Amino acid sequence: MSIVHKATLTPSKNEIFGAWLATQAWCEGDLTSTIGSYRFDDPAGRVGIECVLLAVGESVVHLPVSYREAPLDGAEDFLMATTEHSALGTRYVYDACADPVAVRALLAAALTGATQEPMDVYDQGRLVERRAAVVTAAGTGSWSPDAVPHLDGVTIRSHGATPHIEAGGFTVTVKRVADGSEAEGDESIAVAWPGGSGALVAVTHI
Numbered sequence: 001m002s003i004v005h006k007a008t009l010t011p012s013k014n015e016i017f018g019a020w021l022a023t024q025a026w027c028e029g030d031l032t033s034t035i036g037s038y039r040f041d042d043p044a045g046r047v048g049i050e051c052v053l054l055a056v057g058e059s060v061v062h063l064p065v066s067y068r069e070a071p072l073d074g075a076e077d078f079l080m081a082t083t084e085h086s087a088l089g090t091r092y093v094y095d096a097c098a099d100p101v102a103v104r105a106l107l108a109a110a111l112t113g114a115t116q117e118p119m120d121v122y123d124q125g126r127l128v129e130r131r132a133a134v135v136t137a138a139g140t141g142s143w144s145p146d147a148v149p150h151l152d153g154v155t156i157r158s159h160g161a162t163p164h165i166e167a168g169g170f171t172v173t174v175k176r177v178a179d180g181s182e183a184e185g186d187e188s189i190a191v192a193w194p195g196g197s198g199a200l201v202a203v204t205h206i
Helices: 013-021 100-112
Strands: 002-005 031-039 048-056 059-068 079-085 089-095 119-123 126-131 136-139 155-158 164-167 170-174 187-193 196-205
Touching: 013 031, 013 048, 013 059, 013 079, 031 187, 048 100, 048 187, 059 100, 059 196, 100 136, 100 164, 100 170, 100 187, 100 196
Parallel strands: 002 119
Antiparallel strands: 031 048, 048 059, 059 089, 079 089, 119 126, 136 187, 155 164, 164 170, 170 196, 187 196
């Protein structure tokens, strides 16, 4: 279960994402709307992990992000922004491809066949809504969760529209632009959204 707090963010997610995408050479066009997102949980409950699908120009952009209560050591180049969350205080928003907690969550989902977490909205500690899923995500693997390695760090070997991340003996590939082609690997995360579907994350054993 992914807990979402009923709150305001300053700057907003769309402001953060739009400003960051404007600096990326692979991204063409302006952010016009959010299609939806899917989430996987950090088992320790410290890091928020969200993969957002955005309408950008004529494209659908797939943007994995992580939300932290403190800076992530060594990831200064991957900080998108800081934002003030009305319920949680200052949050550090990162490109999740550089966040080992987020990468392990994607790795685990692909290998074990996990599905996205339901989004429960809380207001001052009280459950007020369970959001219907606009975007769905499911891994293709059948590993035991206990077999997924823990990660001390990750290394991004290529950037751009299809980053490749080395993590615990695996390469995790993320498609940032849903262009109809599939992320290729031994296992993957299949994502579906209104008007489209495809494998947007793939895992290969090195």
